[in-house]
Amino acid sequence: MRMCILALAASAAIPAASAQHAVPTPPAATDGKAGSEPFAAQQAAANSKPGPRQRxxxxxxxxxxxxxxxxxxxxxxxxPPHFNADPKSAAEWxxxxxxxxxxxxxxxxxMQEKMAVTVQPAVIGGVKAYIVTPKSMPEANKNRLLVHVHGGGYVFAPGEAALPEALMIAGFGGFKVICVDYRMPPDFPYPAAMDDAMAVWKAAVTMADPKNMAIxxxxxxxxMTLAMIHRAKQEGxxxxAAIAPGTPWSDIADTGDTYKSNEWVDNILVTWDGWLGRAARLYAAGHDLKDPQLSPIYGDFSGFPxxxxxxxxxxxxxxxxxxTHRALKRAGVAADLNVYEGQSHAQYMGNIDAPETREAFTDIARFFDAHLGR
Known part of the structure; x- marks a missing residue:
């Protein structure tokens, strides 16, 4: 059975492809923002069916x-139907x-059955978490432990919804994983998520040798993986031993070439001016978006694993x-970069049955195996 995790979160099903639609003309705007709401509606209509992505x-x-x-x-x-969601209250969020x-x-x-893993709720460092354990673990991984921090724009995937990536790295890689169910807005803006992640990390390093661990x-x-390293360095x-920050939201502001060149092409995030930017502001709660704990690209990458x-x-x-890859390389850090043809945001983990998904997590597992102790 095909299990499309991102597709499930985006829409209930993928219907058959249909004929192309006429491409709408964007409204005139000097700053790229004016008229974004009607333009968003035009783009949503133009991209309401499967097929070539239009802009x-x-x-x-x-x-x-x-x-x-x-x-x-x-x-x-x-x-996805929620791409331009604009909740007006905590209840709507x-x-x-x-x-x-x-x-x-x-x-x-x-998914849990297919990955052949068990999931156990836990409280680690005073924070809700899940321990994901493969039913069959390679001998080399017996003393290894991963800490997983889920995605979702700092607002999505609470509770068990945080688990898909943890299940995949446990299943495809054969690792024991702690999945952190960190607090999120609207009730808990920054720095609650980072405080929780760091509390789990402080507890986790008493459970295994850090040389045998990855985030x-x-x-x-x-x-958050990157920000956790910045903060761990600051706190001593x-x-x-290694990290795997997949397509990191390393600049939380609307900064970077592909925020524009891939806008309306990425069929997961679509545009920063939809729910994504609203979630960024909700999480930041008035803090400077260039703070390295919010946008870790602006931090010091020296000494990173x-x-x-x-x-x-x-x-x-x-x-x-x-x-991020360039910042790591410029700091003298060993860093691999895998880029998949045609994929939008995080689609390398969008379908557990896709060969690209197995490939991506196998590459991560091999990278960990090369850098983690035993």
Whole structure:
């Protein structure tokens, strides 16, 4: 059975491809923001069916060469219905958060079975978490432990909805994983998420040798992975032996080339001017968006552990990922960068049955195996 985690969170199903639509003309604007609401509506209408992703004056076909049929289906999917969500109150945010979480939770039992892992709720360092353990663990991983921080724009994927990536790295890689269920807005803005992640890290390094440990996460989780290293350095805490910040939200502001070049092409995030930017401001709660704990790209990368980063050519955060990779390399850190053809944001983990998903997590597992002690 095909299990499309990101697709489930975006829309209930992927219908058959349809004919192309006329490309709308964007409103005139000197700052790129004026008229964004009507333009968003035009773009949503133009991209309401599966098929080539459209933006003004061009149509970009779904890539075929080197892309599996399962990945092509993800790439061709319409925009998620929540992409331009604009909750006006805490209650509206919570309703949107729960509706998205429910879709993910519904897919978890089959996913857990397929990955052959167990999930145990826990409280670690005073923080809610889940311990994910593969039913069959390689001998080399017996003394290894991963800490996972989930994605979701600092607002989505509470509770068990945080688990998909942790299940994948545990299943594909054979690692024991702590998945952090950190606090989030609207009730708990910055720095609650980071405080929780660091509390778990401080407790986790008493459970295993840091030389045998890694931190990973995608999107927001990727940014938090980087921010956790910045903060661990500042606080004199042990560092992990490796990290895997997948397509990290390393610049939380609308800064970076692909925030524009991949706008309306990325069919997961779509545009910073939708729910994404609103979530950024909600989480930041008035703090400077260039604070390295919010946008870790502005921090000092010297002394970072080896890192493996993953993105896609249509990812709105491709620039975030590339800038992070460059910052690590310039600081003398060993860093790998994997970029998948045609993929939008985090689609390398969008379908557990896609060969690209197995490939991505196998690469991460091999990277960890090369850098973690035993």
């Amino acid at each position: 003004p004056a061009e149509t970009i076909p779904v890539p075929v060469e080197g892309v599996s049929p399962a990945a092509q289906a993800l790439i061709a999917a319409p925009f 919570k309703d949107l958060i729960e509706r998205r979480a429910a879709l993910i939770r519904a897919a978890l039992p089959a 990973l996460g995608t999107s927001t989780g990727g940014a 805490l042990p560092l992990p 080896p890192a493996i980063l993953t993105s896609g050519t249509r990812d709105l955060f491709l620039s975030n990922t590339v800038r």
